[in-house]
Amino acid sequence: MAEQMDCGGACSGCNVEGCGSRTEPPKPTARASIKYIIGVVSGKGGVGKSLVTSLLATELNRKGYKVGILDADVTGPSIPKTFGIKGQLTADADGINPAVTESGIKVMSVNLMLPQDDMPVAWRGPVITGILGQFLTETNWEDLDFLLLDMPPGTSDVFLTVMQQFQLDGIISVSAPQELVAMIVGKAVNLAHNMGVSVIGLVENMAYFKCDECGKEHWIFGEPQGKVVAKRYQIPAYTTLPLDPEFARLCDLGKVEEYDIAGALDPIIGQIEAIAARKDAATE
Numbered sequence: 450m451a452e453q454m455d456c457g458g459a460c461s462g463c464n465v466e467g468c469g470s471r472t473e474p475p476k477p478t479a480r481a482s483i484k485y486i487i488g489v490v491s492g493k494g495g496v497g498k499s500l501v502t503s504l505l506a507t508e509l510n511r512k513g514y515k516v517g518i519l520d521a522d523v524t525g526p527s528i529p530k531t532f533g534i535k536g537q538l539t540a541d542a543d544g545i546n547p548a549v550t551e552s553g554i555k556v557m558s559v560n561l562m563l564p565q566d567d568m569p570v571a572w573r574g575p576v577i578t579g580i581l582g583q584f585l586t587e588t589n590w591e592d593l594d595f596l597l598l599d600m601p602p603g604t605s606d607v608f609l610t611v612m613q614q615f616q617l618d619g620i621i622s623v624s625a626p627q628e629l630v631a632m633i634v635g636k637a638v639n640l641a642h643n644m645g646v647s648v649i650g651l652v653e654n655m656a657y658f659k660c661d662e663c664g665k666e667h668w669i670f671g672e673p674q675g676k677v678v679a680k681r682y683q684i685p686a687y688t689t690l691p692l693d694p695e696f697a698r699l700c701d702l703g704k705v706e707e708y709d710i711a712g713a714l715d716p717i718i719g720q721i722e723a724i725a726a727r728k729d730a731a732t733e
Contacts, residue, residue, distance in 0.1 A: 483517070483593045485725050487649075488611060488620040490641070492633040494602035496625045497654035499527045500696060502599040503705045505621070506554050508714050509721070510706075514594040517547065519584055520558030521611065522601040523577045524570045529560050533703020538562055544587040552706050555593070557584045574606030581607065585615065595721065604640050612644045619649040619724050621717060624678060626656055626670045631678045638682045649686065649724055650717035651679045656689035666691075686716040 489502045502518060510516045520528040529535070532550045538561045539546045547555040559580065560566055590596065598615070601607050611617065620641050624634040638648050653675035657666040669692055679687035690713055699708050 482590050483596045485594065485618045485721075485728065486596045486598065486615055487721060487724075488521075488598040488600050488615075488617050488646075489623060490600045490608070490620050490637050491602055491623045492604060492635065492637040493630060494525075496623045496630060496634075497652075497690075498522075498602070498623045499531060499599050500700065500705075501621070501623050501652050501654060501690075502597050503528065503531045503700075504690075504708065504710055504714060505717065505721075506595075506597050507552070507706050507708070508710060508718055509595055510552050510554050512718070515553075515592060517555035517557070517590050517593045517596045519581070519588075519596060519598050520556065520560070521581055521584075521598045521607060523559050523580060523607070525601065526558045526560040526570075528556055528599055529558050530566070530703060531700045531705045532556060534561065535566075536561070541589070544589045545584075546589050550706060554706075555590060557588050578606055578610040581611070582614070594725075604637055608637070608640070612641065612646055617646050618728060619647040619721070621650040621652060622648060622682075622684065623652045623654055624675075625654055626668065626673050628671070628674065631674055634678070635682055638684070642683075647724065648682065648684050649720040651675055651682075651684045651687040652714070652717060653678070653687065653689045655692040658692045686720045688713055688716050 487505075489498050489505070491498050499522070506516045506518050518528055520526045529548065532554070534548045534550060534556055536548075538548060538557075545557070547557045548561055549555055559570055563570070598611060598617075600611065622634055622638050624630050641648050653673055655670060656668075656673040656675065658669050659666050673689050675687040675689050678684075690710075696708065699705050
């Protein structure tokens with residue numbers, strides 16, 4: 450009891466077994482088979498993190514990189530649906546075998562472990578952060594160039610754990626044109642900066658709708674602010690994506706890999722490759 454009363458909250462340095470106050474999740478082991486880990490984040494939901502994650506993975510895969518996605522939005526997973534992945538995962542003596550998309554992207558998601566894809570996952574924070582550590586370290590990723598984390602919205606348990614424990618090489622923030630969204634997204638960006646994690650890109654999703662008859666761009670949610678927001682939060686690259694019904698159609702069909710983004714993500718891809726190049730040079 451005395452030991453618990455004197456607890457300073459530093460779980461990582463504590464050797465008291467069975468402490469009921471222990472809240473810090475175990476630190477994932479080394480990820481030797483994964484070269485770089487990139488998080489896709491936002492301070493709020495509904496801005497399209499899963500879509501951006503899927504498109505980034507598809508573009509990196511098209512460039513010849515070996516890519517995986519860890520669906521870290523455990524209570525609201527959507528990556529398997531986007532890629533049309535069905536069926537239960539398997540495992541062997543080495544760990545869990547991830548699902549593989551038609552183009553070869555490896556995917557790990559809690560939805561692939563449920564008997565029904567609409568079955569709710571009602572887990573508390575420590576359970577979620579624990580399972581993410583297992584997904585990272587106990588999945589047979591084999592050799593990946595990039596692992597993308599599709600993060601849940603907000604800056605609570607999962608965000609903090611991933612930032613502290615997963616050795617991220619950078620994050621990409623996703624926003625929408627409204628000033629309110631930009632302000633909330635800024636919370637996640639500022640927290641990442643405070644924790645020493647590089648913010649390498651901003652994707653402003655649903656920035657405009659292009660009329661298929663007149664070709665005019667309509668600002669449904671207000672004038673795009675990607676350039677201003679990127680400058681405000683010192684983000685080196687930004688891009689805008691349209692509000693495109695074709696996105697929704699292909700995601701519903703599980704065929705997001707067929708979407709032609711026409712180079713819109715090139716500034717973000719360039720920053721990801723630059724991070725990798727700097728890290729490679731530092732280890733030589």
